[in-house]
Amino acid sequence: MELKILDTTLRDGSQGEGVSFSSTDKIKVAKALDEFGIHYIEGGWPGSNPKDITFFKKIRDVELKNAKIAAFGSTRRAKNRADEDENLKAIIDTGAPVATIFGKSWDLHVRDVLGVSLKENINMIEDTVAYLKQMGKEVIYDAEHFFDGYKANRDYAIETLLAAERGGADVIVLADTNGGLITHEVAPIMKDVRTRIKSPLGIHAHNDSELAVAVTVEAVKNGAVHIQGTINGYGERCGNANLCSVIPILQLKMGIKCISEDRMRHLAQLSRYVSELANMAHASNMPFVGESAFAHKGGMHVNAVMKNPKTYEHIEPELVGNVRRVLVSDLSGKSNIYYKASEFGIDLSKLEDHSKKTREILKKLKELEDAGYQFEGAEGSFEILLKKLINQFRDYFTLEGFRVITEKRGPEEDVLSEATIKVTVDGEKELTASEGVGPVNALDRALRKALTIFYPTLKEMRLVDYKVRVLETDKATEASVRVLIQSSDGEDTWGTVGVSQNLMEASWLALVDSISYKLMKDERAGRKIKRKNQ
Numbered sequence: 001m002e003l004k005i006l007d008t009t010l011r012d013g014s015q016g017e018g019v020s021f022s023s024t025d026k027i028k029v030a031k032a033l034d035e036f037g038i039h040y041i042e043g044g045w046p047g048s049n050p051k052d053i054t055f056f057k058k059i060r061d062v063e064l065k066n067a068k069i070a071a072f073g074s075t076r077r078a079k080n081r082a083d084e085d086e087n088l089k090a091i092i093d094t095g096a097p098v099a100t101i102f103g104k105s106w107d108l109h110v111r112d113v114l115g116v117s118l119k120e121n122i123n124m125i126e127d128t129v130a131y132l133k134q135m136g137k138e139v140i141y142d143a144e145h146f147f148d149g150y151k152a153n154r155d156y157a158i159e160t161l162l163a164a165e166r167g168g169a170d171v172i173v174l175a176d177t178n179g180g181l182i183t184h185e186v187a188p189i190m191k192d193v194r195t196r197i198k199s200p201l202g203i204h205a206h207n208d209s210e211l212a213v214a215v216t217v218e219a220v221k222n223g224a225v226h227i228q229g230t231i232n233g234y235g236e237r238c239g240n241a242n243l244c245s246v247i248p249i250l251q252l253k254m255g256i257k258c259i260s261e262d263r264m265r266h267l268a269q270l271s272r273y274v275s276e277l278a279n280m281a282h283a284s285n286m287p288f289v290g291e292s293a294f295a296h297k298g299g300m301h302v303n304a305v306m307k308n309p310k311t312y313e314h315i316e317p318e319l320v321g322n323v324r325r326v327l328v329s330d331l332s333g334k335s336n337i338y339y340k341a342s343e344f345g346i347d348l349s350k351l352e353d354h355s356k357k358t359r360e361i362l363k364k365l366k367e368l369e370d371a372g373y374q375f376e377g378a379e380g381s382f383e384i385l386l387k388k389l390i391n392q393f394r395d396y397f398t399l400e401g402f403r404v405i406t407e408k409r410g411p412e413e414d415v416l417s418e419a420t421i422k423v424t425v426d427g428e429k430e431l432t433a434s435e436g437v438g439p440v441n442a443l444d445r446a447l448r449k450a451l452t453i454f455y456p457t458l459k460e461m462r463l464v465d466y467k468v469r470v471l472e473t474d475k476a477t478e479a480s481v482r483v484l485i486q487s488s489d490g491e492d493t494w495g496t497v498g499v500s501q502n503l504m505e506a507s508w509l510a511l512v513d514s515i516s517y518k519l520m521k522d523e524r525a526g527r528k529i530k531r532k533n534q
Contacts, residue, residue, distance in 0.1 A: 003220065003250065003258055004171075006040035006140065006202075006228045007033050007243060007276060008101070011072050013234035014044070018280055025053040025277045030059060034067040036270050037259035040140070042070045042100055042228075047090035056094035056143040070098035070140065075128040078116045081130035083177060086349050092135055096220075099132045102175070105160045105268070106149030118156060125195075129167025133153040140226070141169035142204060145177045150189055161197050171200045172225045176215060179208025179238060183218050190222035202226030205241045207233060212241035217249055220256065231274040232286065244271045244289045250322050268321035288320045295325040303335040337386075338359050344383050345524070351390060371499060372471045372482050375512045380487075380499035380517035381510070396519050397451060398424045399512075404439045404504055419446040440466065440507045447511055455529055460489040463519050468503065485510040 010026050013019060021029065030041050043059060044052030059069055069092045076085040091099050094406075104110050105123040109326035110121045132139050141164040143149075164172050174193065193201065201217035203226070205212040216227055233242030244267060250256040251264065271289040275282040284291040294317040296302045304311040309324065317324050337358050341348045348354050364385070365375070375382040387393035400422035408415045419442035420433040432450035436442030444463060452458045465486035472479040481500045484505040494517050498509025522529055 002225065003256055004039045004202075004226045005229065005243065005247070005258060006037045006042060006070065007226055008042040008072075008204075008240065009033070009230040009232075009234060009323060011042045011044045011052075012228075012236065012240055013230035013232075013278075015236040016234040016239055019234050019278045021051075021278060023058065026051075026055045026056050027062065029231075029274055029277055030055075030064075030067070030069070031272055032270055032274060034064045035263075036266060036478040037066050037263045039067060040070050040098060041067045042072050043094075043096065045072045046094050047073055047087040053090075053094075056096060060095055068098050068138070069094075069096045070094040070100045072100045072102075075101060075103040075124040076131075078114065078120055078124060082127045085128075088128065088131065091132070092137070097138055099137040100140045100142060101128055101132065102144045102147065103128070103160060103164065104149075105143040105157045105175075106145040107153045107156050108149075109145055109312065122159060125160055126163040128166050129169050133168040133354070133468055135238050137170050139167075140171050140173060140202070141167075142173045142175050144175050146156065146174040147176045147181045147185070147189060148178055150193075154192075158193065158196050161193065161199075165197060165199045169199055171202050172197060173202035173204050173226060173228060174224075176206055176212075177204075179206030179212065181205065181215050182209065183211055183214045186215055186218040187222045190219060190224070194223055194268060201226050202228060203241075204228040204234065206301075207238045207242075209240070212239070213245045213249070216241040216246050217254075220250060232271055232278075232283070232289075234274075234278065234280070234281075242286070245287050248288050248315070252315055252319060260324040264319060264473070265321045277340075285492040291325070293317070294322055297336075302339060306335055306339060310376065337365075340379075340382065341386060341500075344386065346386070346390070346392070348390075357390060361386060364389060368499075370481050373497055373499050374482060375497065377484055377486075378510075378513075380494035381496040381498075381513045384513050384516055384520070393520075396425070396455070396516055399508075400424055400429065402443065402446070402508070404443055406439050417442040419443040421446040423447075423450050425451070428454070430454070439504060443504065443507065444511055447515065451515060455519055457516060457522050457527065457529060458518060461487055461515075462489075463514070464488045465494065468506075471499070481506050483507045484508045485514050487514040487518065489521075492521065494518075494521075 014021050033041050043055050044240050046056055064130050071091045073087045073091045076082045076088060076210055082088055104114060104121055107118060107442045110118055129139050129141055143161055146157060161172050203216050203224045205215040208453050229241035229243040229246055231243055233239040251258045253286050268289040272282050287293055294313055296312060298304050301312050338348055348358055351357050384393060402419060402421040404419045406415060406417045411474045413502060416435050417439045422431045430450045432446050432451055434442055434446035434449050437447050463485060469482045470479050471482055480499060480501050487494055496510045496513035498506040500506040519529060
């Protein structure tokens with residue numbers, strides 16, 4: 001079976017709440033999709049906004065290796081001839097070789113939305129497709145709301161497909177636009193359509209019932225040779241079929257080739273890249289490509305995975321470019337500790353009385369988790385803790401004291417924060433002050449300012465995320481808080497954690513671990529850490 005994939009991340013995906021692509025971002029995404037091996041990239045609706053027009057102009061200068069660019073739009077307006085319709089002219093003006101046209105399949109939409117006769121809608125579909133074919137375009141016809149239309153008025157819904165076929169559509173895509181289709185409904189409808197329609201069929205599923213991936217796979221099983229979806233499932237309302245799940249299911253589970261095997265190993269990277277450009281947090285629990293997809297937490301699970309990964313993994317994570325992760329928590333066993341230590345380059349089995357030492361580490365870990373620490377997202381702090389417990393960590397600096405002042409001098413004035421900090425490095429003391437937009441920011445800036453004098457490589461790192469979690473809500477303002485920090489130096493990202501009843505102390509603990517981890521990482525990589533007066 002030759003299966004074609006149309007990615008609509010840049011059009012349908014961009015309609016998702018919170019998703020935002022600049023025209024430059026859209027070019028970057030298109031290049032990444034093309035490199036990955038996607039067959040069609042739907043760039044946008046050129047008749048709807050300037051950003052999409054700019055994209056189509058820019059993409060002309062990009063040499064694509066695998067993909068064809070598609071411009072999206074609707075059938076002609078009822079009062080227009082196809083060759084006079086501004087929407088269709090905009091599609092032609094893009095120079096895109098492919099036109100994706102949607103038309104109404106549901107008589108409810110024809111009457112209540114378009115406000116035209118059922119006959120006129122049929123004419124609009126056929127005229128539009130025929131005109132675009134006459135203009136040399138490959139035409140993908142999207143039968144909007146087809147499944148709802150079929151269930152409401154079977155004969156009319158199929159008549160709209162026949163109109164697109166008469167017009168010369170290269171493929172006819174059945175759309176579950178409202179996302180309400182149940183998986184078992186797909187096969188009988190697809191089989192019926194195939195008795196009337198000779199053109200190749202495709203599927204476009206939305207995820208409002210959380211079945212978009214299942215519906216897409218079922219459609220392929222029943223004859224669809226063209227699938228549409230988005231990276232990470234982005235899209236209007238609950239999103240579209242997630243191609244990051246559809247593609248590996250079809251290719252790795254069902255043996256239906258979608259892309260080359262070597263490109264499949266870049267799927268997780270593509271998923272994260274699109275998330276970054278869309279300005280969306282990458283969902284850790286996404287199948288196949290999420291950070292947690294191959295993460296193991298329970299001690300029994302880890303023990304089994306270490307013996308044979310197939311015990312708790314349905315595929316090898318490397319097939320989709322992901323990695324196996326072992327988490328440490330209060331659910332951990334000794335296997336978790338040995339595994340994590342090996343990731344840090346530590347062979348606990350070589351320690352004297354290593355079994356006893358591992359039990360001590362596990363006991364300390366569970367005590368800290370009970371006190372509110374969480375090391376799943378703070379592996380930087382866990383590595384530091386582990387090395388402290390086996391006497392393989394050295395302190396890079398000593399805190400002599402800090403003070404943070406926050407004040408508001410009047411009802412119209414901004415709140416100001418200032419931090420003063422005193423540290424000692426190799427016997428040398430440094431007293432530094434810094435202002436910030438808040439007390440934590442001021443403390444962070446003061447600490448870095450003081451330590452950069454001794455450790456210039458700290459200039460490379462920055463705080464990329466800061467989260468506070470109240471642990472005992474019943475204690476109100478006396479509750480302990482957990483601070484999780486994500487830091488990056490442009491090459492790696494690491495997490496650290498601090499817990500205290502005092503927000504500033506919790507933040508301090510997480511900040512200290514963050515900086516210590518950076519210095520430890522640099523030394524491990526063989527980098528020389530220059531200090532003052534060296």
